Amino acid sequence: MSRLVRSFRPVVDNDKCTRCGNCQTYCPEGTVMVKSKEDGVVYDYRFCTGCGICANECPVEAITMVREG
Amino acid sequence: MSFTRMMEGNEAAAWGAKLSRAEVVPAYPITPQTELISHIATMIANGEMKAQYIKVEGEHTAMAASCGASAAGARVFTASSSQGIVNMEEGIWMPPGRRLPIVMCIVNRAIAPLGSLRPDHNDSLLQRDTGWIQLYCENSQEVLDTIIQAYKIGEDNRVYLPVAPCYDGYFVSATATPTTVPDQDEVDDFLPPYKHEMYNLMPDEYKAAPAFPRNIAKARYEVQKAMERAKEIVEEVDRDYAKRFGRSYDGFLEEYACDDADAVLVTMGSMTGTARDVVDEMQAEGKKIGLVKLRGFRPFPTEELQELAKKYHAIGIVDRNTSYGSAGGGIVSMEAARALYALDDRPLLLNFHVGLGGSDVTMRQIEYMADKVLEAVETGKVKEVVDWVELHEMGEVM
Amino acid sequence: MKNDQLFDEYYEKSLMQGGTACCPGCGGPTFWRMALEVLGPNTILYGDGPCAGCATRNIKLPRFGLHFSFVADGATGIVAALAAKGREDITVVSGGGDGAIGDIGFGKVSAAAERNENMIQLCIDNEAYMNTGIQKSGLTPFGAWTTTTPQGKENQKKRIPMVIAQHGVPYVATASVAYPRDLKAKIEKAMGIRGFKYIHTVMPCPTGWRFNPAKSIEVVRLGVQTWSWPLYEVENGVLRLTMKPDPKPVEEYLSTQGRFRRLTDEQIEFIQKQADNDRERLLENDGKNIQF
Numbered sequence: 001m002s003r004l005v006r007s008f009r010p011v012v013d014n015d016k017c018t019r020c021g022n023c024q025t026y027c028p029e030g031t032v033m034v035k036s037k038e039d040g041v042v043y044d045y046r047f048c049t050g051c052g053i054c055a056n057e058c059p060v061e062a063i064t065m066v067r068e069g
Numbered sequence: 070m071s072f073t074r075m076m077e078g079n080e081a082a083a084w085g086a087k088l089s090r091a092e093v094v095p096a097y098p099i100t101p102q103t104e105l106i107s108h109i110a111t112m113i114a115n116g117e118m119k120a121q122y123i124k125v126e127g128e129h130t131a132m133a134a135s136c137g138a139s140a141a142g143a144r145v146f147t148a149s150s151s152q153g154i155v156n157m158e159e160g161i162w163m164p165p166g167r168r169l170p171i172v173m174c175i176v177n178r179a180i181a182p183l184g185s186l187r188p189d190h191n192d193s194l195l196q197r198d199t200g201w202i203q204l205y206c207e208n209s210q211e212v213l214d215t216i217i218q219a220y221k222i223g224e225d226n227r228v229y230l231p232v233a234p235c236y237d238g239y240f241v242s243a244t245a246t247p248t249t250v251p252d253q254d255e256v257d258d259f260l261p262p263y264k265h266e267m268y269n270l271m272p273d274e275y276k277a278a279p280a281f282p283r284n285i286a287k288a289r290y291e292v293q294k295a296m297e298r299a300k301e302i303v304e305e306v307d308r309d310y311a312k313r314f315g316r317s318y319d320g321f322l323e324e325y326a327c328d329d330a331d332a333v334l335v336t337m338g339s340m341t342g343t344a345r346d347v348v349d350e351m352q353a354e355g356k357k358i359g360l361v362k363l364r365g366f367r368p369f370p371t372e373e374l375q376e377l378a379k380k381y382h383a384i385g386i387v388d389r390n391t392s393y394g395s396a397g398g399g400i401v402s403m404e405a406a407r408a409l410y411a412l413d414d415r416p417l418l419l420n421f422h423v424g425l426g427g428s429d430v431t432m433r434q435i436e437y438m439a440d441k442v443l444e445a446v447e448t449g450k451v452k453e454v455v456d457w458v459e460l461h462e463m464g465e466v467m
Numbered sequence: 468m469k470n471d472q473l474f475d476e477y478y479e480k481s482l483m484q485g486g487t488a489c490c491p492g493c494g495g496p497t498f499w500r501m502a503l504e505v506l507g508p509n510t511i512l513y514g515d516g517p518c519a520g521c522a523t524r525n526i527k528l529p530r531f532g533l534h535f536s537f538v539a540d541g542a543t544g545i546v547a548a549l550a551a552k553g554r555e556d557i558t559v560v561s562g563g564g565d566g567a568i569g570d571i572g573f574g575k576v577s578a579a580a581e582r583n584e585n586m587i588q589l590c591i592d593n594e595a596y597m598n599t600g601i602q603k604s605g606l607t608p609f610g611a612w613t614t615t616t617p618q619g620k621e622n623q624k625k626r627i628p629m630v631i632a633q634h635g636v637p638y639v640a641t642a643s644v645a646y647p648r649d650l651k652a653k654i655e656k657a658m659g660i661r662g663f664k665y666i667h668t669v670m671p672c673p674t675g676w677r678f679n680p681a682k683s684i685e686v687v688r689l690g691v692q693t694w695s696w697p698l699y700e701v702e703n704g705v706l707r708l709t710m711k712p713d714p715k716p717v718e719e720y721l722s723t724q725g726r727f728r729r730l731t732d733e734q735i736e737f738i739q740k741q742a743d744n745d746r747e748r749l750l751e752n753d754g755k756n757i758q759f
Contacts, residue, residue, distance in 0.1 A: 005491065025647055026684045028496040030485040033477065035470075044474040047486025051673075052681025065681070092551040095544060121547035126578035130540040133533055137513065137544025140531050143551050145544075163533050270545065272509050272557060275529040 006050030008065040014040030016062035023054035023063065071255070076248035078241035081209035082148065082174050082234075083108035084248075085216030087118040088256040089172075091146035092263075095123040095134035099153040100186045101238030102176040106148065120146075128153040132160030132173075139169040141270045144220065144263040147171065150238060151178035154192040164231035165200025165292055168267060170223030171231040172216060173201075177338065178238040179426045187427020188237035190337065190390040194366065194400045196233065200292050202299055203367040205337045206236040209248040214316055217256055221306045226266050227298045238427070240339035251314050259313055300368045321370035323362040324377070326352060330359030332383040332442045337363045337401065340387065340423075340430040347435040358439040363401065371408040378409050383417040383451075385442035389424040398422070398455040417445045423458040434458050482508060484525040492680025494670035494687065495522035497644045498591055503528075505654045506558060511549075513542035514562035517598030518670070519591055523562065538563045538572025539579040542586050550585075558658055559586040564670075565606035566596045569625050573605075576627075576665075580634040583662045587654070590627060590665070593672040601675040608695075609741070610734050612726040613675070619729055623741070631665045632701040635758055640700035640709075642668040645688035649698055649709050656700070669696050677725025689720040694746040695738075704758035708749055717742050 010032070012023075017040045024033045024041075031044040032054050041062075055063040076084075082105045086094065096106045112118035121143075125131045128149050135145045149157065154175060164171050177188040180195075193203055202222065206212045212234060219232035236242060269276040282288050304320040311317035326348050327333060336344050341362045348360045361377060361384075363370070378384065388399025396403055398420030409415050421438045424430040437458060445451050478484045482503045487496045499522050512523060515532030523530060533541050542561035549557055561579075568576050568590040576588060595613050596602040603613040605625040612619055632639040637660050642650040650668065657664035671687045673680040690696035691710060695717055698710040717739045721727040730738075 026497065026644075028489065028491075028493055028500070028683075029487060030478065030481060030483060030496075030500055031474070033474070035473065042470050042473070044470065044485055046471065046474075047484075049486070049491035051491035051683065052679070053492055053683050056681040057684055093544060093547045095547070121551050123543055123547050124582070125540070125543070126574060126581075129536075130543070130575055130578065133537045133540030134544035134547065136533055137531060137541030138548040138551075139544070140541075141511070141545040141548035141552075143544075143548035159534065159536065270511050270529040270531060271554065272511065272529055277530075 006048065006068045008050045008052060009045065009048065009068050010043060010050065010052070010054050010063050011066050012041045012043070013062045016060050017041050018060055020059060022057045022059065026053050026057045028053065071250060071252045073247060073249040075245040076209050077104065077243050077245045078209045078212050078236050079104035079176070079243065080108050081213040081248050082216060083112060084250050085213040086146040087112055088251065088253055089146070089217050089220050089260060090144060090257070090262070091120055092143040093121045093123065093138035093145050094147060095125050095131045095138065095145070096147050097125050097128050097131045097149065097153060099128070099150050101178055101242045102148045102150050102174070104243065105174065105176065128157040129160055132157040132163065135171045135173070136160065136163050136167065136169055139164070139171050140167070140268050142263070142265065145171045148174035148176060150176045151180050151184065151192045154195070155180060161196055161201070162199050168229035168295070169231060170220070170229055172219045172223060173231065173233050174212070174216070175233045175235040176238045176242050177235055183426060185427040187239050188338070188389070189425055189427055190235070193233060193235045194390050197367055197400070200230060200296060201367060202230055202232040202296070202303070204232065204234050204303070204365050205363065206234055206241065207339060207341045207362065208241060208246045210246065210316065211318060212236050212241065213248060213250065214310065214314070214318070217260060218306045218310055220263070221260055222299060222302050224263055225302050228295050228302055229265070229267065230292070230295050230299060235338070237339040255313065259310070296368050303365060318364055321365035322373050323364060325360040325362060327359030327361070329357055330381060331357040332385070332446050333359040333361045333377070333381050334385045334387055334435070334439055334442060335361045335363055335401070335405070336387045337366065338389065340389065340435070343430060343432055344435050347432050347439065351436065351439055356439070356443060358443055366401070369404050369408065374405055374408045375412055378412055378416045381416055383419065383442045383445040385419040385421060385438055387421050387423055387438060389430070391422060391425060417451050419445060419451055419456065420454060421456045421458050425459065428459060434462070437461070479527065482527045484527065487522050487525045489521045490672070490674045490680070492671070492673040492683040493522070494593065494644050494672065494683060495519070495591060496525070498668055498670060499523065499526060501644065501647045501650050502654050505651045505658070506560065509556065510558040510560055511545055512560050512562065513545055516564045516567050517596070518593055519562055519564040519567065521598065535567055536571045538567045538575045539584070539588055540575050543579055543582070543584050546584050546586050555585065560589065561586050562589040562591055565590060565592040565594055566604040569606040569627055570604050576631065577634065580631050580636050580663050580665065583636060585661055585663070587657045587664045587666065590667040591670045592667060593670040593675060594624070595675050597672050597675040609738060610727060610730045612729060619734070628665065628667045633758060635704070636663040636665060637661070638664040638700065638702055640666045641696065641698055642666055643687050643691050643696055643698060644668065644671065645684050645691060646698060646710065653700060675726065678723055682723060686720070686723045689715065689723060693717045693720040694742045695720050697745060697749055699749060701757065704756045706749070706752050706755060706757045708753045711750070714742070714746060
């Protein structure tokens, strides 16, 4: 469903990610979370709206907004 | 213990709310309702009534708080008049659509401008499209009894609609008549605690608002159906109440002294009391006029009126209201006309505007109206379909 | 998919379903997710309104609302019902937008404050009637473009929190989604107080303020840092600033948003003076009783 809404989707590089949790804190929809120290950050692409806040708030630029499909 | 004494309509209403064990009373003062809420405030302060009295800042809030409290599981009582009713109009649409069985007394008062503090019925009749049940009370006793009945009717799971017991400001609200206050235990037996089957806002038991069909027409039809079922239930409750407390109001309409009548006047509210005396006097003179008291306006007693029409040659509807530019006369007349339209053989129908803006409905005016109806029977036709009685009295020809 | 289940469990626990109908980047759901962490399940939510209702539709709590203009009033009834039933342990949260609280329902909020109703009244402020197409409200800031103020709003933003504080209520606070710890602490504090609590939070609106949704948090962070949206609380009349940033020039905040694009230098100067004045007055009175 969200694919109809999204123009961009966030893609995370979990090697760069420091597990700070900013993305999870500021996501309006709750569709991103730090799953674990090992796994890093995961997304719920069913409901993510592609707003880009996570990418903007990431202190290490681990998230890129990529054109949706 | 049951007791009887002289009591004004507003005090009787407070007793009705108290005996019904209303739990939340959000109310804003407006003449001629004010004594009602101050009686309730006194009863609560004395510990005689256990309720949360919310001293709201306006009627719009009074109705909103009523909805919130009712949805959260409390039995709600409120009251207003005229300007207050119109002020809360946005809120008045909520309980029927949300199926919240609130009881609100409408202490009838004419709406400004061209109004006063005294009664006419535009304030309550204005709500006829909203889905509120409306019952009109003639005196203090009826006010008290109707409030208790109102909860039984509204909270019935076949209904879940709000009910408005209506009574005339001053002529009922501030006029003392003998009133029997029933015993609390007896009322408790008659009226169980409020428990809405469709709603629960408690976090551990949460049940969302009634799931209406997504199609709005279908959802509205459900409210219509509830209103139709209410007809039966109003009569059922009246019968049960009569069995237990000895007083009946004949459901939707009462025929008074109609056994030998050729024609009837149809009245609503306090003027009925005066009309009874006039009809008695006129019958003593051999005039064949009867009286029909219209107690329920919503749901409209269509079948009952149609049955009446089969017996009388002429019906005079007394409208204590105006509907400028209407299809013909006052609000009750128009509803009656629609009810009678279905009949193959229709009686003559006259419409009288009287008591507008709260002016007194006098015995002479009632006699005038009765004479007009009898004249129609004699001549077989109606000279004036809509008769503004007071203007005739003033010598103004229309 | 394993992650789906992970998220579904998370939505249940956090009391809010992901994927609202709100505009991408809306501060509304952001606010609620933060607030719900603190509020917990023993809560009844009241409120309605185009934007204000949008995020709440996804919330997994008992909810009741009437219509947009019915601010704090239905909640008043719910509070009374809970008192009648001996269930005052349940938190009642009444929410509304700037239009509902600042304009059409202002009298109602004032009245609920006067009655000291035992509830938390929230104003989730996106500074205009947004969902109906960006029309001006009393809480639209000076100079902002809206469809009904195409030349920029002529008057200043109504100062609601301070007005409510003057009603003598036990707790008033401002909050911002850019400062979640501060926001959550304030909600927690409010939950522990009996009586009328008022929390006024900014809700960044990419659609109406005209900025890239990704900047949502950045924009309101600048709002706080420029003292355009000062963060404070008033507890039993005593003012306390909860954030005292070194003031950045307001232009840094205004330039992030298209709605301020037409401001003249004079207007920006005026806005800077207002922000300076607010900052000075607040700092002067920090720690003092301001109810009189």
